Amino acid sequence: MGYLGEIFVMAMTAIFIQNFVLARFLGLCPYLGVSKKLDSALGMGLAVIFVMTLASAITFLINKYLLIRYDLLYLQTIAFILTIAALVQFVEMVIQKNAPALYNSLGVFLPLITTNCAVLGVAILNTTAFRSDGVTAYNFLDSVLNGFFSGVGFTVVLLAMAGLRMRLEKSEIPKSMQGMPIALIIAGIMALAFYGFMGWKI
Amino acid sequence: MRLKTFPGGIHPHDEKHYSASAPISIMPTPPRVIVHLSQHIGAVSSPTVKVGDTVLKGQVVAEPAGFVSLVQHASISGKVTKIAKFLHPTGIMSMGVEITSDGQNLSVDMPDDPDFMSLDAAALKARVSAAGICGMGGAGFPTHVKLSPPEDKPIDTVILNGVECEPFLTSDYRLLVERADDILHGLRLIMKIVSAKKGFIGIEANKPDAIELLQKLTAKEKDLAVVPLKLQYPQGAEKQLIFAATGRKVPAGGLPMAVGVVVQNVATAVAIYEAVRYQKPLIERVISVTGSIVNKPMNLLAPIGTLYSDLLEHCGGVSAPIGKAISGGPMMGFALPALDAAMTKGSSGLVLFDEKAAKSMQEHTCLRCARCVDICPMNLLPSMIASAVKYKDLEMAVKAGLNDCIKCGSCAYVCPAQIRLVQWIDTGKIRYAEAMRNK
Amino acid sequence: MKYYLKLGLILFIFCAVASGILAYINTLTAPVIAERKALAEIQAREALIPNAEFEEKESDQGLTYYLAKDPETDEILGYTFIAADLGYSSTVQTMVGVDSEFKVLGVQIIDQGETPGLGANCTLPIFTNQFSGMTLEEIYVDKDGGVVVSLSGATITSRCIANSLREGIIDVKDEPNPGGEQ
Amino acid sequence: MNFAKELTKGLIKDNPIFVLVLGMCPTLAVTTSVINALGMGFAATFVLLCSNIIISLIKNITPSKIRIPVYIVVIAAFVSIVDMVMAAYLPALHKSLGLFIPLIVVNCIILGRAEAFASKNNVVMSIADALGMGLGFTLSLSLVGTVREIVGAGTWLGMRVTPLTYDPALIAILAPGAFITLGFLMALMNMLKEKK
């Protein structure tokens, strides 16, 4: 299997097989919170893809050239989260100033992402992940791609969830189930539906 | 032969047997008529008579209040006894002129002009306008307006709508078989007025004798053709008919003239012929009084303004209690709160249901079976519109096609969940209009 | 300028203090953790090949394995390595010991994220013990015609373990000189 | 506002999971068993307590522009401490909580309380708030963990509590079961609230 094949495997794994939300339980707060309307879900999704990709890149470098080199892995959490928080805040300010249109559709979601497990999660997972052979550790490109695809996976389920919830808004859900309970049940059903992707040998 | 048709549509039972074979008979002069001032689309006509005036049959009782409006004539002779709100065939209360018959049925002069074909378009149009004709196929658009397309919209085709796709109704059918010549005269006149080169007569396949007759009559005329159409509702709806006959698609929100077509009902054609030849105003029309409980279903040539109750009485009343009285056909007609509504120029039928047929079933949650979607002749998403309206999401309703619905009723007809789709859509249109007004 | 410096410095101070404290705590915990880890690995290796001296090596395929020698005789006792493959829902890592004939001495599941109650049962001795003594040809799950009794309801996990074992063994076996002198 | 009130509000009224719906990731990910739930709950409570104290102490010296980074650093430091200590002395628990220990940093509850409460109140109140919220979090986690462990594994805290004939419904300890269990628990809360 060439590298393209590896990328394909990585994509399928990140999007479907090991979906961040449904299989890894990461990024649930925005998944449950920002999935009421399709357009905000899309904005959020794209912002997450952006930040996850960027964060994967930067944290990979920090990990490799600072933490590993100086044997400071125990500072991983603090270094990563600091970087991510600053990065996101910086990007937000830049977009807000220079691309107001983009800010209104995407940028407003950025602060929401700082405190999203998915971003820190992907950064940490990248440092411990292996390619499909189970041996080769991720290199820089692998990490970036994994960040990107994981973001895509997040977006896919976020959009599906938003679609479902917009439909649920127009149905007669029993009162005590309305709101969060039904959203959780839907999430459970989605997770079950994603079981079809388990055990793929690609 | 492959019959022409349009995409979508349904096949309701046509139920025309009750009155199909009853020749047009003349309704005796009723004791009183009510000439509604709003029989058409457009401004309400303004009355020119006072209570107490005596009028002759054919005399003007109201003038148009603008270009898109209509002149109204007395349909019997007698005395004006009241100008007030009366029950309109659409079920609401609306201004009308009540004329009590003097029993003599005296008419204004209606001279025969056998040379009518030599008149020029302007003169023809003037006669149509003076006769107060509006579309008799239901919509009631003033005909002289329809026949005055703007310069930049040349008309090349006139389609006569002889489809009568509504179940039960047979008035157009009787005209087709009894007055085919007059219809063809009317068609020629319309073609002349709009200088169209081609004339079609669309007839549904369930009227084979009418098709045969008209085909015989038009056999030698190259520019006229009978278009036999597949039995499919709403074959008679303008856009669908144009598509079936010519393959042209009227743009959404547009009028037939956008594709060079004028559509007129066959009864309108007859009225045009009579208006031009005899300068006869539109004061009577054929109406089907039918339904399983009507003792003698008939096609009556009745003065405009005759009360439905009088029509029914002439047809021998009913054999069982009335559950629902429908002005027009059962797919698009209006259920009346009472029978004392007076017919207008667009009243093509009175259909009576017994109590059992009047009851409808409990509305259910939408199953999303998509039957409505599959048959919608306008290619809309009726169920989505309805649920969007129900949950007050107007934006979604518009996206799903709220403003393109022609209210043909096909969707509600097929819905297994008995959802009153058309009424929801209607409610949506009301809400939409309100929202637009508040903007 | 002062404003910028102030912000920078405040953040600097917090970071510095925080990392200082962490570094200090690390000095306390790191040895404990390292000790436990090393112990665990050594124990695992020792459990597979007792009384041996281990030497780290890398195969042509990039697999890290340990050559086990008798400390007294320098005789090659066997090899241990970590085999890994994608199972049902995770990468299953298995520590394997084979003897010099490449017969399995024992296996131990190091890491797995399979379904609890199904694939996760692969850590149970009843599953791992069966591998002891198997030859390369035998390491197929029963459904594939081998002798590995697969976990009920978790053939995929079982198969992935068997396959990874086999591949790893072949890997080491195919080394031109797996235990040889450099 | 008194101490006792701050202490108890996290249990029911402002329960971080059932009412505020925050910190869903650990709630769903680590509640496969009661022991994991307790471990996570205590870890988070510890971090919450420490960071609340520090933040309420430093609230006046942090400029707003770098408020979030500073808070995050404080929280991250405590999280790392928990991480290291747990790895050293409770390796089994550390392993089963895995990724979710560092992720306590981004747990919305902690930052949320830091911002919403500690940065505006004094130390004593912040302690009460942290303890209350932490306890609420821990109890809710254990509740979810209890349901999932009993239904999905037939055990509670590792002890078999169901008859041996009961064949556990695995789904309860899998991802979908997590969502569905919590969904029904929340609906139950709603129902109880309505009754009241």
Add this chain to the structure above:
Amino acid sequence: MIFILLETASILSTIGLPVLIIGALGLIFGLILAIASKLFEVKIDPRVEEILSVLPGANCGACGKAGCAGYAAMIVNGGEAVNKCAPGGPDVAAQIAQIMGIEAGAMNRKVAVIHCSSGGYKNTNWKYSYDGVQTCKSANSLAGGPNACAWGCLGLNDCLAACQFDAISIDTNGMRLIDFDKCTACGACVKACPRDLIDLVPLTRNVYIKCSSQDKGGEARAVCGSTHPCIGCGLCSKECPVDAITIENNLAHIDYDKCINCGLCATVCPTKAILDLLVGTRQKAEIDPESCIGCTICAKVCPVSAISGEIKKLHTVDKSKCIGCEQCVPKCPKKAIEMV
């Protein structure tokens, strides 16, 4: 001593590197953020900033908006409700409300009032049997609506469905009833009612015309199910001491800028079309002889001339005339008037 120093030194050396590295990270980010915040500053509504500082900043998304900033912006620019922040809870909601200044003063608070007393299922006269979508709007569009009165309540509860505050319920007759305590005067019901039966009335005004029929008297009587139609007779208008009632299109209308709550109109209405909530609870004014300074202000404001007295002399209330409108009470400079 030396030992301790050495120990410290060794610790410092293991600690120095991390402190340096993470500290440097912090310094760099701090600087970048500080510079960026100046460089990329964007002017926003100060209220957004203010709300943002009140919000917890957890950016959890529980409000359904794009983080705290998104929510703050939506409150200011999009009219979003102030109570959507889960971590903040009611305290934060109250603070935001203060910033937004939406604490409507209790003085001019309004409530919704339905101007119809029929329309209940039990006492409506029907024109036809309606079979269709159960909303007022839909029913109203079919043949002018199913009830015989073309002006009255259709009883299909569009208003009830529109009210988000649960303020509308159904009374024993089947007529809609508005709970003034819950009503926030949002006006949703006013818009929802296709018959325009609802309007917003100051909470302090307690006399209402409970009819909207513009039919002539006879017709109105014939169709009204509650037998309390307004027949446009004008008696109330004549009785009103402050000329607050006008009759237009056969229907009485109260101008609440003028109305003083005296309830006299209700007493003369022949069809009992006027509802007086205060009936039986009104009290009479009484002047405290000790305090009265005889300024005559009260006598001037009394709409029914129930107060008399010479200037600078003690004034008295003629209890048989007093209608309990309380107009005099706040006017008295000495606060000498009390309702008893």
Add this chain to the structure above:
Amino acid sequence: MNIKDKLTVSAAPHVHDKTTVKNVMWNVVLALVPALIFATYYWGIRALLLSLTGAVTAVVCEALIQKLRKVPITVHDGSAFLTGLLLAFNIHAGAPIWLPVIGAAFAITVGKQVFGGLGNNPVNPALLGRVFLMASWPTQMTAGWVAVKDSAISGLNDLTRIATDLQSLSPKAYELVTSATPLKVAQTLRDSSFVADINAQAGGLNLSGRIFSSLTEMETLKSLFWGNIGGCIGEVSAFALLLGAAYLLYKNIIEWRIPLFYIGTVFVFSFLFGGIPGSEISMMLPFFHIFSGGLMLGAFFMATDYTTTPLTKKGRIIFGIGCGLLTIIIRLVGGYPEGVSYSILFMNVMTPLIDMLTRPKAFGRVKK
């Protein structure tokens, strides 16, 4: 005139088609009766018992919940019966009786009633019930398949012919062929190590190829078509299902797009990729794939469930293709021998999005 009571006024149209929800649902039940008969014939009364248990549980459960919710009890509309029946159809005949009971209860509760009942559920309740059972009791759901009645060996009846050879050639191959469903055989034959092994056992013969090509032989296909094979209760006979499907199509209860594109996609892709390495390309391969497993049941009876599939025509085409692709991918590379349930369920989840993206243009509206 004798108008006794008030006239009824309603919005047009005033006439209605005869179809009702009840009528539709019971007709689908009717269409499943042939499959039930075939299943009972092949597996004995137990299949019938399991099916009815599922259906009755679903009905009872729905009635109970509706009673608790204080809403009208609508179990007579047949939808719950249908859900229960379909759920049981997705379980094998050797399953313990509590499996359909719990599955149906879950399907009705979590799959349907929490969303407000018929018409409101986003995913197919019966399939949800099935995957719930799969996730909870995978062993019971996948083990203990029983043989069709009166047949000496379980599983693929018509492999008897080669089975005798196999016994001497490769015991492992024999065991495989005689103890599993055809899709399971196909799946196992895709495992290269197994293939190498049995071929080696058979002394280098291309045994795997032989077994695989026997799967696509006319005789095997006939068995698949008539139902003389192992599998879930409802999927036993492609013929019986087609019979029911034809009835539903004729009655205009299901629409052709989803089944056609679903089966079509599986057909095309199984032709392209459905073989095993080293097997000859057989024109019959697609038929093996469409007649085996739950495809017929899924495509005609479950992917057509109104509530959970797209409204729009284009959407239904996408839905069908999506189901087809996922089914074939799961069969060829996935963790299960069969992918019908998961593929439909996944597409159910995507349905609102599909609907949103495929809104039709109104007649006469030009594309922007």
